[in-house]
Amino acid sequence: MIEAIATYIQNKLKNLHPQTLIILGSGLGALGEEIENPVYIDYKGIPSWPQSTVSGHKGRLIGGFLEGKEVLCMQGRLHLYEGHAPESIKMIMAVFKTLGIKNMIVTNAAGSLKETLSPGSLMLITDHINLSGRNPLVGINDEKFGPRFPVMGEAYDKIFQNKIRQIAQQEKIPLHEGTYLMVLGPNFETAAEIKAFQILGADAVGMSTVPEVLSAVWCGIKILGISVITNYGTGMIKEFHGHKETLEQADKAAGNLSKLVRQFVKELQNG
């Protein structure tokens, strides 16, 4: 099945052979519009592809050029809270690997767990905590793609981290760093949960990214992760937050994020 899906996508991409995958999170789809000579591949048309259902998420792949480099973009990702089977995410990552993807830039919208990490800021993900209770790697392991027991000691590529720090400095874009904690969702957290996550040592909380990262590490794709902080965690301030605020703040930070990502792609050796 993986081969068949990869063949379908490659036929649509024609002679494009991107080595870099960009996953755009909630409200961050704008970068997808900046891709040149785009080829759009709707999830709807891809055989056996899980369909995304959240508002603000378009469900398609975009192949094309960013800063002269070939890229493949997921505009609209799969969230486990939509009811997708976790192993669907492993499956699509195996498809990307089969297509020749070597690098993944994963973005998301996240809630802050730290006073100094205010809405509208960007956070380089240096590590994660998986509190989703789910894992895409559960089930039969296909050794062709990766090991039964993948190690996560350096899930987020150290060289990529240094590169993006450098770029942020050059571009004068403030870039925070920290640990991303994944919950399953779909509800936003209680104040007690936010306190608990702070005690655990996390800096931001969200409902995505970890399944893609686990799957990408498993099959040997290198990862850069960036969160757009859209709100403070429940109880940290008096204001209510919800999906609308998430989208508004994501919009604000999207410009800076797209600058960072463009420059990163431009400087990629392998891609």
Ligand code: HPA
């Ligand atoms: N919690 C979980 N997921 C999120 C949040 C949050 O506060 N903000 C954006 N995604």
